[in-house]
Amino acid sequence: MPVHGLNARQWGLVAIVAAGPFVLAFLLGAAAPELLAPVLGTTLGGLSWLLATGLGILGGALFARILAALQRPRIQASPTLRLVGTLGGAGAVVGLCIVPAVVLLLAGPAWATHLDREQLPAPQGLRSLRSNAMDLLGQARRVIPHRLPLSQLLLPGPR
Template identity: 50%
Template sequence: MVRLEGRQWGLVAMVAGTPFVVAFLLAAASPGLVEPVLGTALGGASWLLAALLGLLGGAVFAGGLSGLSQAPGFHTSPIRRVFGLIGATLVPMGLCIVPALCLLLAGPALALRLERGEAVLPHAAQERFQSPRELAQRLRQQLPRVLPSLPQVNPW
């Protein structure tokens, strides 16, 4: 990795610090959100994983930025610099930062639902079928009528 300039390290710090900043903003906006994070292992683990994903996103961004610094014409063309920075930012944002932000939001909500004893999955997803035959009949009823007639399900 090529040595980055000071302002480039500032960009790397901004990308890596995004989950930290969002976590502090969430805690300031709703202090009740901090209790499930600090009080449960699941909430704390989700925020810790979000922080690690942020650091990983910063490292990926630094690698992309160093690759751009070696490219010919990167420093001379402002248009190439802008598009290069946008391209180098999209990869860590899509792979690391957006999932980290989802973890910041979903972790405490899931921890609260588990703490209250509520079902994590919707009721329809928890529904169990008694037999494979019942499942096959239910699926057959949901198929559109334009399909050719399906063979009957034979019991074993």
């Protein structure tokens, strides 16, 4: 049966499935405005949300096709087949399109933020704990020598 044979309730379900990621994107933007900066400011963030919306539309088209296939007389005659077909079709659409779309909606801004952060420079030379302690003690001795009498025993230097 062609897709145009669906009734209004079925088209409503298709519209809900297709618009789900798009609506979720608006809800995420309203609930967490800090997510919008990486999405609108970076190519990766914007593409992830655009791809998520496309997956939602693809899921809606797939669901419409599944609902049209469930309109066969043999399936319509059995309530059990109708229920199993509807739940199986919805599960396939959710698993193949909606879940990946939601993952893209959430992961896109995180990826964009992570890639935009500058990497911390690697330390030039790693020194031992003892050499760091001795260096700090030497600096303290130069600043306040009268308060650190033991530092003269530990560090050689001008007296």
